[in-house]
Amino acid sequence: MPRVDPSDSDAKATLPGSLGEGLTLEAIRPLFPLFEHASTGAISVDAEARLTWINDSYCRLLGIEDPASAIGRPVAEVVPHTRMPEVVRNGRPILLDIMEFEDHQLVVMRLPLHDRKSGKISGAVAFIVFDDLEPLTPLIGKYRRLQNDLAAARRALAKRGARYDMGDFIGASPSVLEVKRRARLAAARATPVLLLGETGTGKEVLAQAIHGASPRGDSSFVAVNVAAVPENLLEAEFFGVVPGAFTGADRRPRQGKFQLADGGTLFLDEVGDMPLAVQAKLLRALQEGEVEPLGSNEVKRVDVRVIAATSCDLEAMVAEGSFRSDLYYRLNVLRIRVPPLRERLADLGILCETILGKLAQESGESRAEITNEAVMLLHQHDWPGNIRELRNTLEQTLALNEACHVIDAPELLAALPYQPLERHSRTTVAPIRAMAEVVAEAERTALQNALAACRGNKSRAARLLGIPRSVLYEKLAKLSEKPDT
Ligand SMILES: Nc1ncnc2c1ncn2[C@@H]1O[C@H](COP(=O)(O)OP(=O)(O)OP(=O)(O)O)[C@@H](O)[C@H]1O
Numbered sequence: 001m002p003r004v005d006p007s008d009s010d011a012k013a014t015l016p017g018s019l020g021e022g023l024t025l026e027a028i029r030p031l032f033p034l035f036e037h038a039s040t041g042a043i044s045v046d047a048e049a050r051l052t053w054i055n056d057s058y059c060r061l062l063g064i065e066d067p068a069s070a071i072g073r074p075v076a077e078v079v080p081h082t083r084m085p086e087v088v089r090n091g092r093p094i095l096l097d098i099m100e101f102e103d104h105q106l107v108v109m110r111l112p113l114h115d116r117k118s119g120k121i122s123g124a125v126a127f128i129v130f131d132d133l134e135p136l137t138p139l140i141g142k143y144r145r146l147q148n149d150l151a152a153a154r155r156a157l158a159k160r161g162a163r164y165d166m167g168d169f170i171g172a173s174p175s176v177l178e179v180k181r182r183a184r185l186a187a188a189r190a191t192p193v194l195l196l197g198e199t200g201t202g203k204e205v206l207a208q209a210i211h212g213a214s215p216r217g218d219s220s221f222v223a224v225n226v227a228a229v230p231e232n233l234l235e236a237e238f239f240g241v242v243p244g245a246f247t248g249a250d251r252r253p254r255q256g257k258f259q260l261a262d263g264g265t266l267f268l269d270e271v272g273d274m275p276l277a278v279q280a281k282l283l284r285a286l287q288e289g290e291v292e293p294l295g296s297n298e299v300k301r302v303d304v305r306v307i308a309a310t311s312c313d314l315e316a317m318v319a320e321g322s323f324r325s326d327l328y329y330r331l332n333v334l335r336i337r338v339p340p341l342r343e344r345l346a347d348l349g350i351l352c353e354t355i356l357g358k359l360a361q362e363s364g365e366s367r368a369e370i371t372n373e374a375v376m377l378l379h380q381h382d383w384p385g386n387i388r389e390l391r392n393t394l395e396q397t398l399a400l401n402e403a404c405h406v407i408d409a410p411e412l413l414a415a416l417p418y419q420p421l422e423r424h425s426r427t428t429v430a431p432i433r434a435m436a437e438v439v440a441e442a443e444r445t446a447l448q449n450a451l452a453a454c455r456g457n458k459s460r461a462a463r464l465l466g467i468p469r470s471v472l473y474e475k476l477a478k479l480s481e482k483p484d485t
Helices: 025-038 056-062 084-090 134-159 174-188 203-213 231-239 276-288 314-320 325-331 345-363 372-379 386-400 409-415 435-453 458-465 469-481
Strands: 042-046 051-054 094-101 104-114 121-130 193-196 221-225 265-269 305-310 334-337
Touching: 025 042, 025 104, 025 121, 042 084, 084 104, 084 121, 174 203, 174 334, 193 203, 203 221, 203 265, 203 305, 231 276, 276 325, 314 325, 345 372, 345 386, 372 409, 386 409, 435 458, 435 469, 458 469
Parallel strands: 193 305, 193 334, 221 265, 265 305
Antiparallel strands: 042 051, 042 121, 094 104, 104 121
16 A cells, blocks of 8 residues: 655645535645644545554554554554544544543544545545643533533433432331332333322322332423313323414413423323323324324324323223223223222321421421320321321321420321311300301311212312312312411
8 A cells, every 4th residue: 555645746735626525635635744743643544444644743652663564554453443434434524533542532633535536535534633631621621510510400300390209108018018019110111000099199109209210210200180280271281282273372382291201201190080082192192102282283202101190990980981991901001009098007107207207397397206196096087188188187286286296196186187066065156257267168178078078089079069170179289288277
């Protein structure tokens, strides 16, 4: 293989005739003497990535005693980690790259060369732009730190939706251990999960824990409470809206929960409350991995793992035709039944301990203890609202008993829900209270009684009370913001 003479006087110092033809050896050759002296390393190769020229300082750096012996050899044998064969193969320049060499890094540029007549790749040149990154260390360090901060911020943002992990699902009764075993199984798989259980049993806690322990744990966890979204907005909520999709629609596009959960997990709470028309679209999104925003006729691909939850008897709903059987089978791949609190009363003690710890953390006050007698009293209650209700009861007990350090049975009695009305003396005249307060209390009692009568099933409770589900949810949300004091 002939060695190119960089001082060849025939070289025409013309720039490539046209950019379409690319850089030719003839055009670059006059620069070789400059590379010879000014670059720590410069090489050229032919169309087979064999070395045609190497400057002296590169030979010294690589420890090559006789430069002539290197000419004609495959460049990869002479220069470790070189990407010249790639440049020759695909004809694409690598304008800036960091190449590892022993314990330091070299910043290199690689350019393909084209044959003047045929335009085909005839070889490539490469030269070291920087051989000493030391002066750039502060800059590189700052860049790396920013990169790390960005990655951490992205991870935190993605995790924003998920607050709980497996350890937050409290309990050690056999039924809870089985729930956790299945949840770990679910985390290791990519299949849909169906969580069945009454209200307040911890279905959302579990869904977040499954997401967190799954390979998608660093991506978004997006929750939608199907029952809380008015029916006519559900489709937009799930699949998004393009600007001007309907009268009054936003001018800006709005992403649906499916798009927001792309790469992560979508938690569909109260999935049994989904209208049949939306069920059909949900099924399509799950089967095809595609969604169509409202007002658009373009489909978008999404990669979403679905965890659905319900307190409804989906099988009965399928039988009566209010839930699509195909959607049911799609969701019911891995089913976990979350037991109600009354079936795991053995966990009451540890649940109280944990909840009291959390309440203290949230309020900044010292942690209250609970006596064995008080826990025994809790055993007698039916807990239709499950752990949410237990938390509410403990919170109210603390609110009703200022500076309470130990919760004993008497303190608890006053806060336990569903007290028999006879407990109030009929002879005493009730103090006059503001109308708003009386109405709020009546509303609270009506909600609690309806929920108790329906064993926490919110749809049935809403029907019983004659109000839309979304209104029931609004009222419940307000109640949980403002504990009864
Ligand atoms: N096993 C558990 N350990 C600790 N806390 C729990 C557990 N289960 C539920 N909780 C607490 O109870 C409350 C209700 O839990 P969550 O929202 O997960 O219930 P849910 O079954 O999804 O209710 P719903 O069906 O009404 O949406 C939350 O405050 C949660 O922290």
